[in-house]
Amino acid sequence: MEKASKNVSVMCFHDELCQVYNALMTALSLLREGSKVTLFFGSRGVNAIHKEKVNDLKCLPDQPKEMGEAVMKRMEEMELPGVEDLFVMLHMEGAVLLACPLNVPLFGMSETNFIEGVELANPAIYYKDVVIKADMNLTF
DSSP: OOOOOOEEEEEEOOOSHHHHHHHHHHHHHHHHTTOEEEEEEOGGGGGGGBTTTGGGOOSSTTSOHHHHHHHHHHHHHTTOOOHHHHHHHHHHTTOEEEEOTTHHHHTTOOGGGBOTTEEEOOHHHIIIIIITTOSEEEEO
């Protein structure tokens, strides 16, 4: 089977576990199929790249607690990798991980808070060279 060779921009604007997880798994799948993948974390999504918050993301916080716990239990039973593990895989396998320079300070963060591999984006370059030129722009 032929590998896909696409330029993909994945934007994550949420810090809810399922949204972040879907963004990361989609990006990793595309990366492993040969695509060039850039992930951009903006708005509340910057919380997902905070090294002290990445493992505390909440699953379905707007639903009854039991629902979120049930999803978490199923994820454990399926032996799915954790969010932090997905970030390591993405970084090591060549994805570009970017943080919004506007939202980072709005959420009381700096580059010292980032997990390994994340850099501040230059919005002019990101939108001109990544988003506009992308074959696919996905948002979560």
